[in-house]
Amino acid sequence: MSEQSHGGPEHSGAVEHAGVEESGKYAIDNPGIPPHRPRLADEDPRAAKRAERQVAVLFGISIIGTVLFFVGYFVVGQIGPDTEIGTVRLQNMLLGLGTAFSMLGIGVGIVHWAKTLMPDHEVSEARHEVRTEEDRRVAVGMIDDIVEESQLKRRPLLRNTLIGAVALAPLPAIALFRDLDDSDNRSELAAENFGVERLSHTMWDSGVRLVRDPTGTPIKASDVTVGSAFHVIPEGLNELPPTEHLNQKAKAVVLLMRLDPQDLQISPEREDWNVDGIVAYSKICTHVGCPVALYEQHTHHLLCPCHQSTFDLTQECKVIFGPAGHALPQLPITVNEEGFLVAQSDFHEPVGPAYWERG
The missing domain is CATH 2.102.10.10 (Rieske [2Fe-2S] iron-sulphur domain)
Structure with a gap:
């Protein structure tokens, strides 16, 4: 005998199906986007200003970290066969701390910026391919909205410290990669019998x-x-x-x-x-x-x-x-x-x- 004649779960009404029914109603109501909970910085201008200063301090720490790296790399001096072990340890410490603060300051600063100052409203949009000129204009408008929501124009302190941190952060890597080229020193190293x-x-x-x-x-x-x-x-x-x-x-x-x-x-x-x-x-x-x-x-x-x-x-x-x-x-x-x-x-x-x- 068929499942329907026996009143199986698929036809007896014991199982509720998700999706749109023939009546046009959802079997399970769409809960929608949860209500927005404003942050302290959204309601209190002083809290927003405090968060702005905190982000700027983090970007400043990144700048200080980059400077610290260069102090260890150039000021402490190049390591050679006669370098004291204390100097080697000091340089390694400055290089490590400088790189860590440089990268960590930028990363934590951007995360803190996004969590405290950037708009956090949840939006649900349908995906579609960008094909027409109108769609392109919409895409450009979205980019403009992102720039506006990031508040780069309205918060010059954040913009300037971020630019400074991002501009300085790659310099340690450039210095390290530059020193990998030892073509000018190969003859000198050969003269010193450096090798086997x-x-x-x-x-x-x-x-x-x-x-x-x-x-x-x-x-x-x-x-x-x-x-x-x-x-x-x-x-x-x-x-x-x-x-x-x-x-x-x-x-x-x-x-x-x-x-x-x-x-x-x-x-x-x-x-x-x-x-x-x-x-x-x-x-x-x-x-x-x-x-x-x-x-x-x-x-x-x-x-x-x-x-x-x-x-x-x-x-x-x-x-x-x-x-x-x-x-x-x-x-x-x-x-x-x-x-x-x-x-x-x-x-x-x-x-x-x-x-x-x-x-």
Whole structure:
């Protein structure tokens, strides 16, 4: 039997249908636009003036932020190899705060302007394509209405501070992009041997003891148990001046681990580079130079947290996953007469990102 004969829900009147019925009435009344609730600034001129000043202050903060950026970028000075660490921190702080205040001042100012001063009446209009000349005139009229509702003409304080903030905001980006062009400095950098040669030499040398980072405590072979890992620096690094300390540490940091010697797959030329399963490898990832600081004891894998490059410690830190294109350089080590771990020499290849292989 049919649903209608059984008085199904679609025909029994139990279900009400939305939309226009045959009688021309809506089955569910259109509630329409809710009544407008005036804001304080709509009724009190003093509140409107106060909101105007608040927006102007926010745009002023944006201008101050841009100026602060330029103070850090040009007044503090260019960062070089001899720059004190305090100067570097001050410049970074000024650049960060300047950029934040510059962008935040404009954004918050415009939002506050719209919420407190611009008309907030809700309007419902049918969409239609703009085709005729009359429609174009209507569109132009709408744009004029927008300009009028924004009150740019009636509130010169807002207009002028906004123009100033927007005009200054792009200047930091222009300065940064301009300095990306180093064509004038390439010959000078080449003369200073800036590149692979700098990465080929570190503080490691024959007889330099391996010490803990950052305490500087020497490490004996007996201190390194199977499965343990030490963050290591060359002895004497902590006595360097602050800037030189950072430059040398960026190249010389090492991870020291001990495995069962039977788990190691050792090349013939590296048979004496370990001490009873104790091996040392550069901590600088060969992808973009992030510190490789994660050691999985059970898998003997070293992981870079930046881009997930993975190195197999049992295969001389060969890359087994990720974007790194070169194994981690190994530091040849041995034991001195006092039982302390020492380097046999410097690394036998450049440390860090392996762009030098492209040549």
